[in-house]
Amino acid sequence: MTASTHSGRPTTNPSWALMIIAGVAAVLTIVGLGACTSGPVEQTGAGTVVEVVAVDNVFKPETIEVKPGTKVVWTNEGRNNHDIVPVAANGNWGVALEEFGADAVYSHTFTEPGAYDYYCTVHGTKTRGMIGKVVVTE
Numbered sequence: 001m002t003a004s005t006h007s008g009r010p011t012t013n014p015s016w017a018l019m020i021i022a023g024v025a026a027v028l029t030i031v032g033l034g035a036c037t038s039g040p041v042e043q044t045g046a047g048t049v050v051e052v053v054a055v056d057n058v059f060k061p062e063t064i065e066v067k068p069g070t071k072v073v074w075t076n077e078g079r080n081n082h083d084i085v086p087v088a089a090n091g092n093w094g095v096a097l098e099e100f101g102a103d104a105v106y107s108h109t110f111t112e113p114g115a116y117d118y119y120c121t122v123h124g125t126k127t128r129g130m131i132g133k134v135v136v137t138e
C-alpha cells in the first residue's frame with residue numbers, strides 16, 4: 001500500500017461518530033441483557049415472574065435469587081414425572097408427582113425472605129441429585 005495522499009477533500013473528525021456508535025452499542029447491550037432469561041436474575045419483585053425448568057433429571061437453573069413477591073414458575077420440559085418438595089419440614093408449597101408430568105406447570109409466589117431448598121423425591125435426595133434452591137432476598 002502507498003502512503004495516503006491529501007486529496008483536498010475536507011476530512012470530518014470521526015470522534016463524534018465513534019461516540020454515537022459506542023452509545024448505540026451500549027444501549028443494545030443493556031437491552032440484550034434485559035431480554036436474556038438464562039443469565040442472572042436481575043429484574044424480580046412484585047408482579048415479576050422467574051422461570052425454572054425441570055428436565056430429566058435436573059432443575060435449571062438450580063439456584064435462583066429473587067426479591068419478595070416474585071412468582072417462580074416451574075415447567076416440566078422432561079418426559080418423566082417429577083415432584084417439587086421443600087426440604088424444610090414446614091414448607092407449604094410444592095407439587096406432587098402425579099400433578100407434574102411432562103409439560104405441566106407449577107408456580108408459587110415467594111413473599112418472605114429466606115432460602116427455600118427443594119428436591120425431586122424420585123431423582124434426588126434433600127442434598128443431592130435433582131435439587132434446587134430459591135433464595136428470596138430482603
Ligand SMILES: [Cu+2]
Binds near residue numbers: 081123
Ligand atoms: Cu425428578
